[in-house]
Amino acid sequence: MTSSISFQPDPSAEPGAQQAVTASRGGSAPPTAPPGAGASKYRRFGVRLLSILVLLLLWQLVASATRNPSFIPSPRAVWDQLVLTSTVHDGIRGYSGHFLIEHLGISLRRILIGSVLGVVAGLALGVVMGTVPWIRVVVEPLVTFVRALPPLAYFSLLIIWFGIDETPKLWLLTIAALPPVAVATASAVYAAPAGLVEAARALGATRWNVTRDIVLPNALPEIFTGVRLAVGIAYSSVVAAETINGVPGIGGMIRDAQRYLQTDVVVLGLFAIGISGLLIDAVLRVAENKLIPWRGRA
């Protein structure tokens, strides 16, 4: 949450300097991947797998040593809960009447809707803030203020306003996701490279052309960083959003399990959130490479 809070243009994104570097390279060939990249990739994978196994072993050792499954459940107990919460057993469907995957799916849907709304609103607000100076002066403190608030703090207000159903949860995630996108977009739009804007104007671009063809594409890398940050914040806020009337939902599941001291279910919920979070970030990374191939190159 530390990146691009202010509107100072990022010195490393200064296009003139980078273009000069590219230009001075003259006729040299474009850089290629270093040899042996494939081998080191396998080795890295091996090291990661090994470290996970070591951690599991440590976990098992600590669990056996403490002998208190409500304090530290064993890996085996968590695995059993994974099976139990994913099947119908003794006439009970999963946990609290929903399978683990359903709890997770509902939460992911909330995160998706909240993030999309927050990103769209943040993008629009950021473009306006980056283009119109007086709006930036007025709105920036407000955005920074909201950004500094922990989502759980304003959730109470949202409950009073919107009740305890789906609406306050989506509002919470939207409000949490908006500021990072707005701030990243505003600073990138504000710091549009003068050289490229001038080049576009020299080609006959109108004001709107410049915004659409130069300012926005140029801001895309930073916007995307803001989006990844926003999704991360929405993700970490979903548990807060599900503290009240949160079942079905992974946060609700964890909260219920905590109430009944089902520590193994709590740990299972943490794993579900953590692993799906990593997967989502990986998907965003791939999307970023596809959408913004020029990032860091021009």
Next chain:
Amino acid sequence: MRSPDVASSAIQVAEGSAIRAEEGAAAVDVRGVEHVYGRGAGAVTALGPVSLTVPEGSFLVLVGASGCGKSTLLRLIAGFERPTSGSVRTGGVEPVPGKGAGIVFQEPRLFPWKTVGGNVELALRYVGVPRHERLRRVPELLERVGLHDVADRRIWQISGGQQQRVAIARALAGDNPLLLLDEPFAALDALTRERLQEDLRQVSAETGRTSVFVTHSVDEAVFLGSRVVVLTQRPGRVALDIDVGLPRTGLEPDELRALPEYATLRAEIGHAVRAA
């Protein structure tokens, strides 16, 4: 076009303000222009007063030491800035960026989110060329600056010299009567620079477009220009205004550089730049 007969073309030094109507209508008309940056005690007069007329079809090179205001003069002609006093006219009207002049900067200033072809295509779109015609003209324009099969490449996949060629193709796309170049080859290595100079000389001879080229290289000025104007140190004024009178076509670059007139011009302009 000037006569290719070298022997008969005399080197003439003219007053900077002289209007040479015999060469056709003025593509650029700079009258009593002064340009001041900043205000009050910190104000710096970068340029002038300067008066210059560039006839249609000529290739004017502005030479001078760095900081002499030659780039400022080019920016005034491009319409990016208004002169503090005096007037600038291109094609008889006040210059507006994007209307009437293609511009090549020192850096290629290509848009990295577009492919090579996409950069040229965008320029065509801005001047209202319909889509089907753009697809036809993009490879045509790239060919004209000596690029083949690079339309689908990314900007960072081509060399600095190729990038500057794309920038020239992009500036030519608008079919503007005027081409402005601000030290476009300064950041390139010597070999690439020479090749681009040769190609630009040929492109300019083929298109017959009026060009204003800013450089600090005396050799580049003599090689490219049909006329060379030397500016003094800040504030830049016209120190020397000289018709080159070398043949624009028909000679190989080496043959051109071997001409005795070439050496004479180089010496004279070099002397003026140092004395300025």
